[in-house]
Amino acid sequence: MQQDALILELQNGNQRAFERIYHLYSESTYGIIYSIVRDESIAEEVLQDVFLKIWDKAPSYNSNKGRFFTWILNIARNAAIDKIRSKSFKNNQQNLTSDNFVDILEAKTNFSEAVDAIGLKKYVKALKPVCKKLIDYLFFKGYTQKETSEELDMPLGTVKTRNRICIDKLRAMVIK
Template sequence: MQQDGLILELQNGNQRAFERLYELYSESIFGIIYSIVQDEKIAEEILQDVFLKVWDNAGSYNSDKGRFFTWILNIARNASIDELRSKRHKNKQKNLKADNFVNVLENSTHFSNRTDAIGIKKYIAVLKPVCKKLIDLLFFKGFTQKETAEELKMPLGTVKTRNRACINKLRELLAE
């Protein structure tokens, strides 16, 4: 069955279509969630919550507004960021042992591997370095625009403008 047919069946409450869509997307969505929360158990919990939301809200998906994967990705990203901002997560961070704060240098393939998990590696690769960094912080690490501005030591307005330009460039590349 084609993806559009699966989505239609999902919207009609077909459990098998839901299971098939889970098989198709769960690994990639888990990768995105994990890249934000950095905790396997929490990522698994969020993944289950995301797919419950997909099941419960399937009727709200509109293909005219974007791709199905993007819709699920936004649900996952928002759920992951909500977790990072939750009291539970903040309290857990306060109780971490000192050895959890040892800096681990990220190799150059780390970001590359995460983008490959959702199939946009080849598109991200052609973007300017500033776009790669913005997309990494805003979409894969869950930073707010304000936090990104602080991290990159640039004005908030510049972050917003560059982010918009980078996303537009990525859209152009995806449309080709």
């Protein structure tokens, strides 16, 4: 079944289309979620929530506003960020084991793997180092612009402006 027809079937409430969408996109969606929450069981929980949102919000998807995969990734990224900002997540993280610290340190070096997992590696490689850092913090680590500003010791206005410029450059490369 062609992707456009599959999406249309999903929007019409077809459960088989939903199962196919899950099969096609769950692995890469899980990868994005996991790169933000850094916990397998929480990532699986968020993944299930994401696919429930996809089912519920499928009629709102508009191909004129972007690709279907991008729409899914935005839902996943937002859900993962919401999860790590939740009070229950923060309370659970107060008693981290030493294994989590190793994972966190390793995560700082896995930016290229996260980028490659969604097929952006060749585009991100072409960006300047400051853009790579901003995209890593804002989109893969789930930092807010304020947190990124503090982490990179950069004024908030500069983070916002550079982020917009970097995303515009990335968008221009992908659309070519």
